[in-house]
Amino acid sequence: xxxxxxxxxxxxxxxxAIVSLNCTYSNSAFQYFMWYRQYSRKGPELLMYTYxxxxxxxxxxxxxxxKSSKYISLFIRDSQPSDSATYLCAMTGGxxxxxxxxxxxxxxxxxxx
Amino acid sequence: xxxxTQTPRHKVTEMGQEVTMRCQPILGHNTVFWYRxxxxxGLELLAYFRNRxxxxxxxxxxxxFSAEMPDATLATLKIQPSEPRDSAVYFCASGxxxxxxxxxxxxxxxxxxxxx
Numbered sequence: 001x002x003x004x005x006x007x008x009x010x011x012x013x014x015x016x017a018i019v020s021l022n023c024t025y026s027n028s029a030f031q032y033f034m035w036y037r038q039y040s041r042k043g044p045e046l047l048m049y050t051y052x053x054x055x056x057x058x059x060x061x062x063x064x065x066x067k068s069s070k071y072i073s074l075f076i077r078d079s080q081p082s083d084s085a086t087y088l089c090a091m092t093g094g095x096x097x098x099x100x101x102x103x104x105x106x107x108x109x110x111x112x113x
Numbered sequence: 114x115x116x117x118t119q120t121p122r123h124k125v126t127e128m129g130q131e132v133t134m135r136c137q138p139i140l141g142h143n144t145v146f147w148y149r150x151x152x153x154x155g156l157e158l159l160a161y162f163r164n165r166x167x168x169x170x171x172x173x174x175x176x177x178f179s180a181e182m183p184d185a186t187l188a189t190l191k192i193q194p195s196e197p198r199d200s201a202v203y204f205c206a207s208g209x210x211x212x213x214x215x216x217x218x219x220x221x222x223x224x225x226x227x228x229x
Contacts, residue, residue, distance in 0.1 A: 034217065036220075041225075042222060042223075043117075043204055043206075043220035043221050043222045043223050044156075044204070044220045045219075045220065046217055046218075046219065049217050088155075088156065100146060100158050100161050100169060101146075101158075101218060102158075103148075103155060103156040104155070105155040106155060106156075
């Protein structure tokens with residue numbers, strides 16, 4: 001079993017919909033949680049960064065972390081065709097003290113105009 | 114606009130040939146990562162460096178892969194000899210990690226490698 005699990009999708013939604021993307025993880029030592037967006041044939045770009053549990057909002061994006069359930073979410077409000085990309089969750093703070101990120105496999109999102 | 118720069122962007126090579134990929138991290142960043150991305154495995158950590166010292170290369174096939182940081186502005190990933198199963202996108206990323214803070218890293222555009 002992978003340390004970080006993420007549904008690969010694809011997830012197809014109409015423009016304007018609320019999108020919910022999720023990851024589960026098994027390592028309780030993870031403390032830093034990130035969401036990256038990756039457009040086709042591009043490198044991942046940092047979207048949201050959250051430390052420990054709670055919510056963080058940035059424009060149309062909201063990141064939630066529930067450490068008790070080992071579950072993180074990314075919500076996209078008023079989704080746009082330009083949001084079509086692969087979304088990768090990432091986390092670190094593992095028990096080895098490593099600072100390298102462990103990534104989910106990514107969820108491919110398609111927003112239909 | 115600071116960014117991680119990777120070369121080459123695309124490389125097609127024959128099995129058995131040596132491949133060297135280069136990365137210029139963002140100026141001032143003290144941590145450099147090499148990741149490999151494939152459809153089947155997603156993003157896998159190959160190696161990473163802190164202040165130019167290798168911290169973890171357990172994800173890297175040691176018999177054919179090597180990673181170095183000759184100086185603070187250059188990281189290299191070498192494959193010798195290359196095999197078709199090495200075909201993937203290789204990403205370099207850099208970040209500034211200070212103590213318990215700073216776990217965000219920034220990726221380059223990737224080196225797209227095809228071994229035939």
